[in-house]
Amino acid sequence: MKLFSFEELFGITSQMRRCSVSVASNLAEGSGRNSMKDKARFTQIAFGWALELLNQLILSFDFEYIEEQKYIEIREKITEVTVLINGLYKSQLPK
Secondary structure (H helix, E strand, O other): OOOOOHHHHOOHHHHHHHHHHHHHHHHHHHHOOOOHHHHHHHHHHHHHHHHHHHHHHHHHHHOOOOOHHHHHHHHHHHHHHHHHHHHHHHHOOOO
């Protein structure tokens, strides 16, 4: 396993943190919207941020910055979150 270099520490990890915050922030903002269309749009944005976070996790593993067990653990958590966001999105669609 390699350690994050100083630049990468403030690159990948900073972007991963921003993605995590953006997932929660978009879900919060969407929950305050009046129309289901607006709620669904912010849910879609949150889903996209979650996928970006997953991509950065995969890259971190590929670059050997994270151990396999930790990678699997975090990937499972991101998968759980995306499944929940997808379910929320589907509940916001017109019936």
